[in-house]
Structure formats: structure tokens, C-alpha cells
């Protein structure tokens with residue numbers, strides 16, 4: 001299925017992720033899963049991407065492909081190079097060598113705002129919302145910037161007003177979905193850490209990305225919001241948006257990821273479907289470390305790991321919000337924020 005058939009993210013509420021046309025369940029990889037394996041339909045293809053800081057090889061990726069219309073988790077121990085890899089792919093940092101394409105476009109050397117305009121948008125581990133702007137002002141800033149917009153605005157102010165009205169309608173619809181409507185006029189600085197994460201994700205969706213990259217979306221999010229954030233991520237996939245996210249909470253990874261890529265010391269050491277990856281010896285050695293004796297292939301092993309994770313303040317495991325993801329959403333939002341008729 002092509003990206004042209006995508007549904008804008010803001011209009012996803014009420015759609016059942018399990019019946020979405022984008023939920024094709026065929027194999028993701030061509031052949032067996034292995035580090036650097038080829039995908040049937042990759043949206044990102046990265047080749048020989050390396051970045052060192054002094055003697056430290058922070059990223060040393062030979063080849064990796066990110067599958068289109070899937071949720072891919074990038075996991076690995078602290079310092080594995082995950083955020084640096086995100087920074088490189090999105091133009092926030094420059095590699096020593098390497099190339100990568102997004103939907104066939106070569107992105108090496110392309111600056112972050114142009115990467116975003118091409119449809120690849122990211123959020124940050126430490127949110128970058130503008131504290132001195134209100135929530136709605138932050139949202140409007142995220143709207144996809146149209147070519148020649150400044151000129152447009154100066155010469156045809158009435159056209160700009162129409163565009164601003166459209167942006168505001170989209171923003172309000174996304175704020176409602178992310179349960180931030182009541183905070184619309186508040187300064188972003190007054191939001192909790194978790195609410196800022198939601199705002200950053202909602203703002204990223206204003207650009208109607210084809211790929212959204214989320215750096216630790218759950219960190220700092222209160223358990224009451226975690227479930228709805230997980231639902232939003234699943235919903236994005238059902239609208240045809242590809243998701244790549246960095247996450248430490250294995251419970252989250254296991255529940256929402258279609259594919260997992262494991263990094264350690266800058267390299268891709270394993271990849272595959274979540275269940276398989278969590279039984280991989282390289283992952284157990286590199287990532288699960290102290291819990292290497294836990295058998296993740298057995299229910300007892302998983303229960304034991306969940307006990308360990310439940311002691312982690314950021315984990316939803318063991319909280320009342322843990323459990324299966326909701327696939328039925330409260331009130332379907334019949335208003336399309338992009339103004340289209342059903």
C-alpha cells in the first residue's frame with residue numbers, strides 16, 4: 001500500500017487499529033531476521049553510518065532498514081548510540097561517513113527543517129516545546145510549512161488567514177485527541193513533563209509526517225496517560241504513518257512494536273519481531289545484562305522480568321494501567337481535522 005493512501009494522523013480517532021488496511025501481517029523482512037537484514041518495503045535505508053566522539057564510536061551502523069507502515073522499536077543499553085543515530089538521520093548531527101535515504105530521497109547533508117518538510121519528523125528525549133508560548137501557539141508552529149509561505153502571507157493576507165484557520169482546526173482536533181484541550185491557552189512551561197511529551201507528539205503530527213521518530217515517548221509520562229499514549233502510537237500505524245521509537249520499557253516494546261532493532265556500542269546487534277529478539281543471546285548479553293539468567297521464552301521468565309521492571313518508576317508494568325491495549329476508543333471523533341468530508 002502506498003503512502004498516497006495515508007489518512008492524516010489527526011483523523012484517526014475511532015478507527016480500529018486491527019482492521020486498518022495498513023495492518024498487513026505479511027513478513028517484514030526478506031528472508032530470516034538478522035542484523036542489517038533487508039525489508040520487503042523499507043522507508044529508511046541507511047548504509048555505513050558512523051559517528052565518533054574522539055575515540056568513542058557512538059554510531060557504527062553497517063546497514064539498517066526501517067520497514068514502512070510498521071512500528072519499529074530501537075532498543076539498547078544506555079550509551080548504545082540510539083539518540084545519536086536519531087540525530088544523524090534527522091540532520092541534527094553530521095556523520096563522519098555514510099548515507100541514508102528516506103522514501104528514496106537521499107538525506108545525507110539535509111538540514112532538519114527540510115527533513116521535516118519531506119515527511120520525517122521527530123520528538124526529543126528532553127522535550128523541546130516552547131515554554132513561553134501557549135499550547136495552541138506551540139501547535140500552530142508545528143504546522144507543515146508551505147513553500148513560499150512568507151511571501152504568500154505578505155501578498156495575500158486573506159489566503160494566510162484561511163490557512164491559519166485550517167491549522168487551528170487541526171491543532172484543536174489533535175489537542176482533543178491528546179487530552180490537552182483544556183490546556184489550550186496555558187503556557188507550555190506550566191505543563192507536567194508527561195503533558196509536554198504529549199504536546200510534542202501532537203505538535204509533530206501537525207506536519208502530517210509519513211514517519212514519526214519518538215525518542216523515549218513514555219519516559220516521565222504518568223501511568224494514567226501511558227495507556228492513551230500507547231493507543232495514539234498504535235493509531236498512527238493504522239493511519240499509515242510509520243513509527244520508529246526509542247524505548248527502555250520492554251513491556252511497551254513487547255506490546256506495540258512490530259519489529260525491534262537492538263543497538264549496543266553503536267552497532268546493530270540484533271533485529272526481529274519482539275518475541276524472537278527478546279530470546280536472542282546477543283540481546284540478553286548486551287541489553288538485559290544483569291537479568292541474563294531470565295528465560296524470556298518462558299512465561300515464568302517474562303513474569304520475573306516484569307517484576308524487575310515494575311520496580312522501575314517509569315515502567316507501566318504492575319500498575320493499574322498495565323494490560324492489553326484498548327482497540328475501542330471512547331467517542332469517535334467525526335470531525336476530520338483536515339476538513340475533508342467523509
Ligand SMILES: Nc1ncnc2c1ncn2[C@@H]1O[C@H](COP(=O)(O)OP(=O)(O)OP(=O)(O)O)[C@@H](O)[C@H]1O
Nearest residue numbers: 053056058076077078079080081082083084085125
Ligand atoms: N555530543 C557528544 N559529545 C561527546 N559524546 C557524546 C555526544 N553525544 C553522545 N555522546 C556519547 O555517545 C554515546 C552514545 O550516546 P547516545 O546518547 O546516542 O546513546 P543512547 O543509546 O541514546 O543512550 P540513552 O539510552 O542513555 O539515551 C555515549 O557514550 C555518549 O556519551
